[in-house]
Amino acid sequence: MTEHDVPWLDEREMRVWRRWLRVQTDLQAALGRELSRDSGLSLQDFETLVWLSEAPDERLRISALAERMHWERSRLSHHLRRMSARGLVGKEGCKEDGRGSFVQLTDAGRKALDEAAPEHVRAVRRLFLDGVEGRELEVLEGFLERVLERVAETETETETEVAVG
Known part of the structure; x- marks a missing residue:
């Protein structure tokens, strides 16, 4: 395909595309600011806690959590380390195969999620x-x-x- 074959965006398509990009950025930023202000959690913390809260026994293999969140495993591992230092999650080895690890929602993580969720849902609705x-x-x-x-x-x-x- 040559440059002349590219189906360039017309004016309206470009306007909609740019608005979509701005909505993604601005909505995430606004939700993140409000969540941080109200609870001290980042959107990424909140998403992690939600996934764990919905899992059986409130725990998942780290690889499964990375897949659900669409994150690279290394990025998630770094994030979980920071969350663990704050007492929001805990890690344990996988007894079945010895290679993988589980991440578990802690009581403090459950409390943080329960306290943050109502205001976050209000913000999602409002915005x-x-x-x-x-x-x-x-x-x-x-x-x-x-x-x-x-x-x-x-x-x-x-x-x-x-x-x-």
């Missing part, structure tokens, strides 16, 4: 969901699902290329 009217939520959900499917397809294609390459 995001309250702006959705009528059928827009259904349309938005369908649109986001299609985007995620396309992204997943490119991840699969990349993994296949790496395996074959």
Whole structure:
């Protein structure tokens, strides 16, 4: 494909694309500021605690948590180390295979999550969901699902290329 074959964005598409990028950045920043102010947790802390709270026995293998959060394992390990130092999570070896590790929600982590969740949900509603009217939520959900499917397809294609390459 040459430069002339590229289907460049028209003015409206560019405006929507740039607005989408700004929404991602500004919404995450606003939610992060409010969460930090209200609870001392970062969005990443909160997401980690939520995933653990929803897991059986409030624990997951670190590799499974990394996959769910779409994080590199090394990034998650560094983050978990910081959370562990604050008493929010604990780590234990995997008795089944001896190689992996589990991360466990601690009582302090559960308390932090329980205290942070109500204000965070209010912020999500106020900044995001309250702006959705009528059928827009259904349309938005369908649109986001299609985007995620396309992204997943490119991840699969990349993994296949790496395996074959």
